[in-house]
Amino acid sequence: MSLKIENNLIVGAEIELSPNSSERCDDIELIVIHCISLPAGEYNNNYPKDLFLNKLDLSIHPSFETLKNLKVSSHLLINRDGSFQQFVPFDKCAWHAGQSSFEGKEDCNKFSIGIELEGTVNESFTDKQYTILNEIIGLLRREYPVKNIVGHSEIAVGRKKDPGPYFEWKRIND
Ligand SMILES: [Zn+2]
Incomplete structure (x- = not known):
């Protein structure tokens, strides 16, 4: 698959625009990898x-109570089967x-740019997720001045653990 970006959206992605976004003034220089599943460890x-x-x-x-009034989003969510959605254009x-x-x-x-992988910090990610994640990283590097790729835990030390010890950084092309 050869991906491309038009109007800051990945062509062919399922687009569901989130109200949780704001104008961007700074250059894109970082990709942040996260994981999410709700409830934790439940997929699909x-x-x-x-x-x-x-x-x-x-x-x-019951665990969703902690999400009350939380306003969050990511640019992309990559599901276990490698399908993905975009919620925010990259220029926001x-x-x-x-x-x-x-x-x-x-x-x-x-x-x-924030990329969520469907998963938890307690479990491996799927081959399909690594494949599409690498394609997307390549695409973003061609389009934007990305300099670094980090995990959420590296930029929110002590507060966040994702994507966790099962995320295999050596499988990421950077
Ligand atoms: Zn996160």
């Missing part, structure tokens, strides 16, 4: 997507990093 549902669209029904699971900031800093610069949302 629409709950992460619903969360990013502010449509998650919090009554579905998605709300994925929270309080964060990279090389002394605060608020990484301003200068990063």
Whole structure:
């Protein structure tokens, strides 16, 4: 598959625009890798997507109570089967990093692209996820001045653990 970007969206991606975004003033220089599953460790549902669209029904699971009033998003979500959705155009900031800093610069949302992998910090990711993630990273590097790729845990030290010890950095082309 050869991916391309038009109007800051990946052509052919399932696009579901999230209200959780803001104007971007800084250059994109960072890609931040995350993982998410709702409830943790359960896959093949629409709950992460619903969360990013502010449509998650919090009554579905007790653990969802902690998500009340949370306004978050990522640019991309890569599912276990390698399919992916885009929620925020790359020229806008998605709300994925929270309080964060990279090389002394605060608020990484301003200068990063956030990619969520459907998964948990306790389990391996799928081959299909690595394949499409590498294609997307290649695409983003061609399109934007990306300098580094980091995990959420590296920019929110002590606060975030994702993508966790099962994420195999050596499989990422950088
Ligand atoms: Zn994260």
